[in-house]
Amino acid sequence: MCFGLGExxxxxxxxxxxxxxxxxxxxxxxxxxxxxxDTMQHAVQILQQFGIPHDARVVSAHRMPDDMFAYAESAAExxxxxxxxxxxxxxxxxxxxxxxxxxxVLGVPVQTKALxxxxxxxxxxxxxxxVPVATFAIGPAGAxxxxxxxxxxxxxxxxxxxxxxxxxxxxxTEAARAMTLPPVASxxxx
Ligand code: RP5
Numbered sequence: 312m313c314f315g316l317g318e319x320x321x322x323x324x325x326x327x328x329x330x331x332x333x334x335x336x337x338x339x340x341x342x343x344x345x346x347x348x349d350t351m352q353h354a355v356q357i358l359q360q361f362g363i364p365h366d367a368r369v370v371s372a373h374r375m376p377d378d379m380f381a382y383a384e385s386a387a388e389x390x391x392x393x394x395x396x397x398x399x400x401x402x403x404x405x406x407x408x409x410x411x412x413x414x415x416v417l418g419v420p421v422q423t424k425a426l427x428x429x430x431x432x433x434x435x436x437x438x439x440x441x442v443p444v445a446t447f448a449i450g451p452a453g454a455x456x457x458x459x460x461x462x463x464x465x466x467x468x469x470x471x472x473x474x475x476x477x478x479x480x481x482x483x484t485e486a487a488r489a490m491t492l493p494p495v496a497s498x499x500x501x
Contacts (some may be wrong), residue, residue: 312345334364336365336366336390336391337364337391337392337393337418338358338391338393339365339367339382339391339394339395340354340355340358340377340390340394340396340397341367341368341370341382341395341396341397341404341408342367342370342404343369343397343398343399343402343421344369344371345369345372346399347369347397347398347399349451350419350422351367351454352423353451353454353455353458354419354457357458357459357462358458358461358462361462361475361479363465372403376407379404379407379408379411380407382408383411383414384412385413386408386412386414387412387413387414391417392461393414393415393417394408394414394415394416394417395419395454395457396417396419396444396459397419397453398418398419398431398434399421399422399430400423400431400434401427401430401434402418402420402430402434402435403434404420405418405435405444405446406435406476407433408425409438409442416444417460418435418444419447419457420434420435420449421436421449421479422449428450429450431449432449441461445457445460447460457474458485
């Protein structure tokens with residue numbers, strides 16, 4: 312049974328577009344557990360920085376399978392342009408979402424204690440042919456890059472956003488050019 316729901320009930324993800332035309336999420340961020348938030352908040356931070364309407368929530372593949380399907384099945388209708396899905400361990404969430412929607416799914420492998428996230432990475436990246444999940448690096452770098460990739464997808468049809476993305480890249484370039492190295496440390500004698 313899912314949080315607070317009765318037998319046979321599943322969460323509804325419908326949005327009243329007429330009531331909320333300006334707040335309609337373009338990117339959905341989902342994760343298998345609140346314990347994934349430390350990682351996944353890096354994706355949300357980028358979406359906020361670029362002013363992309365989004366929503367974020369826990370949708371656990373193995374604990375909320377019906378909710379996961381409802382989320383995926385309604386994704387296109389709700390106007391989502393991409394779903395960023397993070398999960399750890401035997402990380403089924405991104406692949407199962409992708410199986411139920413043609414909205415692009417960007418997978419983020421969450422770092423695990425037992426296998427350092429290599430388990431999550433393999434679970435997400437090794438999709439059998441026919442149902443792709445674009446897979447990013449393990450951990451916060453992957454979450455950040457998944458969001459930047461989503462921004463780049465949206466920027467294809469939004470010149471102002473494309474300019475913002477170019478400015479973001481230019482800022483990084485300048486930061487790297489400004490990097491200096493410390494003097495060589497004295498290594499001492501053996
Ligand atoms: C996965 O199991 C989640 O994505 C999370 O990474 C992992 C552990 O979940 P919790 O036990 O912390 O809820 O479903």
